[in-house]
Amino acid sequence: MIASTTLPGRPLPPSERRVRKGLLPMVAVALALTGTLGVMHLRGITLEARNVARIQAVRLAGVVVPSMGDDAVRDALSRTLSRSSPTGRVVLHRNEGTAIVLDSGRPLRDGHQLRVTVATPLGELETISDTSALRERRLAGTLMILLLGAGVVAVYLASKRLMERELVDGVDAIKARIDTDLGAQPDSAPADAESLDLAVTRLLGELRDLRARHDADLADAFRQRMQEMARQTRFIEQLGDHFRQPLQALSLFVGGMQPGDDLRQRAVQGQMRTNVTRLNELLEGLLDLARFDAGAIEPATREFIAADLFVRERGAIANDAERLSVTIHWRGGRLPVRSDANLLSELIHRLVANAVISTPHGRVLVALRRRGSAVRLEVRDNGMGLEPRQQERLFDDFTRLPGHPGYGLGLAVARRIADLLGGTIGVRSSPGRGSLFWVQLEGAAVGATVRAANALSHHPAL
Template sequence: MNASLHLPGRIVSLRRQLVLKGLLPMTVVALAMTATLAVMQFRALGSEAHAVARIQAVRLAGSVNGVMGDDALRDALTRALSRSAPTQRAILYRDDAPDLIVTSGRDAPHRHGLHVRLSTAAGQLETVSDASALRERRTAATLMCLLLGAGVCGVFFLARRAVEHDVAQPVDRLRARLVQALHPRGTHAGTPDDPVRAIDTLLDELVQLRARHEAAMADALRQRLQDIARHTRFVEQIGDHFRQPLQALSLFVAGMQPGEDLRQRAVLGQMRTSLTRLTELLDGLLEMARFDAGAVEPAPTAVLAADLFVRVRSHVEADAMRLGVDVRWRGGRVPFHADGALLVELLNRLVSCAVLSTPHGRVLVAIRRRGDAIRLEVRDNGMGVEPAEQARLFEEFTRLPGQPGYGLALAVARRIADTLGGHIGVRSSPGRGTLFWVELDHAAIGPASRGVVSALIRHAAS
């Protein structure tokens, strides 16, 4: 990284850089323009005063044309001078007679007058005009230019303070923050005195740190993917190694004939129940391991709620009939976009929990649309759950009241909801039932046409 504000040679401070390269040139230009304006004003005032004096000299020269005699000439010049206030003296130089000098009585010092010389028929005419008005105007112009220069200098000092407050100090603070962020323990070897170069050096370190961080993140991601693949293979191998003995043991128990001995029948029934529960435990643990390892990737497709209902009903129908539970379904015509297989597994676990905890009760399964989201609800009128226990329902080995098993169904359901990018929750009141809900953001799609809905329903029924 190369900084564009690097100065060759001696390192100077940022404030001096800003003054030397920014404010000072503009101030010098402004002062030069002020001086130029003063010179132009002086010249304009002098030109104007000389033009007025020359015009009056021309008038005086015209008053003596054709006049003969000293008295007549003096009288003509006197009358002309009375009508020309700025002109205070007229001198007529003659070759064949003495010079004729006429004054207006308002003589000014000779060195402060404006002298104009013209040629007339009677000789050379020189006029002297009062220059006090010119001096006053030049003095006013000088004061104006001095005030303008003082204003430029004042703006320079104010701008210098503003630059120090609004630019230099924030840059120093930025430098300090970069140093603190990159070297929180003060282990850096030092940075240049120039803040610009110092920030440039710190940014180089920041770029290098980001490159190392990205490389480390890439290595960590690659390691994580390898761990997921290894964990997935391990879970599959564990499942295979455990299932084979369990299946063999199940076949062995199924082939046993206890005869008429009631004690043997009871032992055989306990063995079958234990095998069933052990198989359920193994299935639950393997399911959680698959989701925790990231081995399950959702594959969203267009799904109709009726399709989910048909597939879930086939799983829970036997338990519902055995326990006398009335299961009702609402919202079968709602279409949405999600992974149908994972949703069936999720809904099956929630409905099974509701059916098993509500013997001789009612369970309502509903799917509805909320904006661009889809909400699944499973409501029962069972015994409910205490508020203190609701926060732990989706943890491992937490069972609903009166429900058999190891309490893994809701833990797996939470992992399925997380995999689908949704939210899962529960509301319950003791003695009034329980409501499980799942909300999938951005899963809703436009209402399906009657033909599409009918086709999906026929496909679900088949």
């Protein structure tokens, strides 16, 4: 029985009750196994001693034959008895009523004797063995059982203390920390067995209230953010309208001017058209950047075939490619993609337009490839290439490349589109050896390709 360390009449704290409730069944099982093994060991020792005594008695009885005289019987029993330890005495009860008694000289203590009787042709043979060694072995076995039981109890006490220190003290520390963080007054020592449970219940209630307030604040912040995005979107649209109207009027005015015969006037008029066009491009680029930065654009994901994008972009870039004598090759039209078709089309257009401008009289390869669950877009050209210092700031705002018109917003918008689609964008380039722009869209690959091949029949040109 395990003694309680709690004072009489004092209820155990719930934490200690839980620890004991968890450990006591295992301790009871360990003690029961120890006791069972001990009893089996003691019974085995006794049974072994009885078997040894019986074997010796049978061996002594085996030397007795009917034709032997008393002297021959004594001599045979004496010689066999000298080799039969721990048997100390042999008594042959003859059938005619006499007895032959032989003593080996080994001590026989009172109360420590084991008697075995077997039948012989001349009568019953009784052997008397000393069991002092058996008693010592039983005593050693009993001490072993007691030591094992004491070890189980010691392990229980050590485990109980360790669990109380690691678990209960840890829970108390967490409770005190939560009290401190929540601004509550730390409780004193528990006055009754249920105080810790009540304290934990109170803390859980406070945590639920805190989470409810946090969720409400988060929803309010999200609502305010959506309203702010809506205001920014309206502001950007109004700003674009206000700038577009005078620019369109200026474009119409410049377009309607008659060039006349003055060469100087014609040059000025050409510069005016160019500047109006560049102002329109700058306005559209700034508005695009503002829309992405304000979060006004949300991707609409759907499944489509890459050929749909290629057909659209082939027509959009055809004039520039023909003017600069650039040959464009399209690969991967059969690939099914899951993404925003409009944003991905805009991303392809900006990368291809950049490659065409960088590769006059050259070649451009546009390819979509599958990489596991991702789709990789690559736009490769054999143009002039880029210096390492140019590649470092290539996707920053207003980064212009040598020989490129515009204000350096095309690749900046491309990076924002890639980020919005959940992808990454990069470039590999060497001066004089062309450039490779790539975009990796994670999770954009669609598993089935047979469906894509069937849908491709609508675009036989690809």
